[in-house]
Amino acid sequence: MLLAEELHDDLGHALSLVALNLGRLELEPGIEESRRDSIAASRRQVADAVARLGASVEVLRSGRSPALASRHRHIDLDELMADARAAGAVIEVAGQPSPARVAGFGAATVFRVMQEGVTNAVKHAPGKPVTVRFDDAGDRLRIVVTNELPAGYGRTGDEVGYGLLALGERVRLAGGTVETTDSDVFTLSVMLPREGTVAADRPASVRQAPNEVRRARRRSTALIWAAALVPVVAVGCIAVAVQLLTMQQAREAKLEPAVFARIEPGDARVEVESLLPAGELDRDDDPPAGGDCSYYAVTSNPLDDASGDYYRICFDGGVVVSADLLSAGHG
Template sequence: MNVANVVNETTDEAGLRVKTPKALVAGRPGPAVRDAALWAALAGAGVFAYREQSDPSPVLGLVLPLLILAAAVPGSRRHPAPAVFLANAACALGLAHPSATASPYLLALAALTYLLGIRSARTGPALLLFGVCTAVDLALCAVLGVGPVYWFYAMSMIPMALVLPWLAGRYRQARQALVRGGWQRAHDLEQRQRFVAEQARLRERTRIAADMHDSLGHELSLIALRAGALELSPTLTGQDRTDLAVLRAAVSDAVGHLRDTIGVLRDGSEGEPTASSVEPVEELVDRVRESGVTVHFRREGAVPVLPPLVDRTAYRVVQESLTNAIKHAPGSTVRIRIAHQGARTHVRVTNSAPPTTGQAATGRPATAQADPARPATALPAPGPAPEPASGHRGLTGLRERVLLIGGTLHAAPREGGFEVLAALPDRVSPERAGTTGEPHPREEAGSESVRRLAAARRSTRRRFVVAFAAPAGVGLLMLASAAYLALQLATCVLRPADFAALRPGQDRAELAHLLPDRQFRYVPEAVTKARPAPPGTVCEYYRSNSNLLDEVDVYRLCYAGSRLTAKDVLPS
């Protein structure tokens, strides 16, 4: 089944494009339908509040806010911050209304702020937007000279509608990101598991290549050496010598093919697998001596218990050096010295310059094998020794092996021969722990999963602090606004005894010591319409007591010029 037939690309709440099965997309309304439904719900709240107002202004109270919401709701998908600013403008229109604030559109502001928290991951611009909106509202209050209730609305209700829904949206966004990140992490783990399996196959291929090169190549070289020595035996017939020459040539070709194959297997390998047990170096030297090679071996110092990886590397250094001496300098004398000093093992293998051609095959004069009872017979020269493959893969692989465990290798010509010097640590350092298949703490600390976990913890701590700090800040702001409102209401109280002492006809200056410092500016419009002021007068309003929780009667004093003409009690 083609995946493209069952998967469709859609846009989620955060504005991100995600792949969703078509079966689910078919039953889900599109973005335009969802935006229209949201606008209808917000507009319904505004229409309901508009119908409850007395003497409403259709343009200021209904038409203009609905047009603003019609632009803000769909625009919030691509530009959520300007949409919030437009919704705040719809709320601010209520500040210009003579008798009612824009509380119905607080719902629209809260909804668009919630969408801002979901669709925008940046905190700084959002906080700057909230500050600008609050500053605009307070500036409008100051320009219009509104009453304390409006100030309380602008200083507490609007900031609360800005901050708290945004925090809820941020939480929803973080939860969605966590879910998406979890599935992405699971996908990455599956990919990494396949990669690890492939790397395991490559390491196994490298191990096979190393063993074939070090073991089989060495044995083939010894076979070629023995065939060359047997070819010089005076007891063989001409046909036997021909067959041995063909055999030695075949072995030489096999060594060449083996090196080519090993080169292909080793290409792209990343490291050496875990070492396995090998025979002691002394047994290797004995087998080479049995092949007719002159080898002098010496071990110095107390032999420590070496890790398998170090022991195998030392064995491979000696084996590769012997193999190269047999192939490149047949008949030469090989000297091997292994010294254990301090915490390191030093391996030194040197071979002398190769002897003459007649001695090259066995390392000793050809006449030493002649039978005195038989007439001297011209012996054919032995065939060429196996030639090394181009690229010197043996020394290259050996150097890689030594470097992997933290050692050093030096190989260079010396006095007509060749010398290999290797210094190996008796213990593999933690920095080389990866070569033994054990994870290193530094690698674990620097892994992608650890970095993601640390970033998630930091983000969680920040969100935890904000979750408590933001409501606390909003609460303090509301408390300050309530305190300011209480101060405004408490300082516009005219005591009933003082109100009773007022007499129409008195001058305004005579009443100054009885009147409070501030007037009560928020008088319900329905009350003023039921008791209109006398024509040609200017009225002042005062609260009858300082009770902030209950509705109280309002005292009205009307002046004609500076003379008190009427005083009334307006029920709340």
């Protein structure tokens, strides 16, 4: 338990700093709207990872069901789908109940079903449309997530993703069932009972013996530990994504030193612009008064000593007024 709490404190602090930095980056002037949206989505996902980590430690401390421990989380199914679509997923949702109705079946569990269904589809069939269908039968809610599978897709042996295993355990604890099929179309079908109906409806033969309860708790603990490590992977993926975005921007805005050496104050703007890269860097420094400035990368290699250094070329009245090489710490 002490190890779990230390994991929460150390990793939770690191994740919070990542979210803070992403929030600052989100507000940087000059960033393209599409990139700003991606950064905002990453910030929300890191914040959610912090909440999940706290919920996991709470479960280990109290022994309660993950569904109960995570009720304090912000649950918004529309926001979840919007984030997935912003990341490129093609999703159609049919029959989604109202938030009040969803809450009756455990909003956190419904959220988790949709999250895992879409994640699984995007992972194994990128670019294929995903359909999420709800069937509200009064005291039962069925959620069916389907997506076409790419040609040649096939699982090896009894391979099942950890996400689906964890989802199955969570749904089972809520009294529901999970079924999957995969041929040309992968289908995840989850049935959830309305909260408060499980004990009355569950037959005696299904109720667990003490040994089964202990085994279930051990499985739950193992899955919770696995879930606690998910944020580590999430942070790594976000860091890689940000680094790749930075490298891509630098490649598009890289100005060769030999070309920069040819540019001098007084040169005609139209002639200089024909030499410049198509892309520019997003920078916000203190250019000369009245100058209209563009920024270009010295290198796109993050391991280069010049990484972060940039060229600033300013124009006024149709001519170059300054051409400077500036270090990463300038301004």
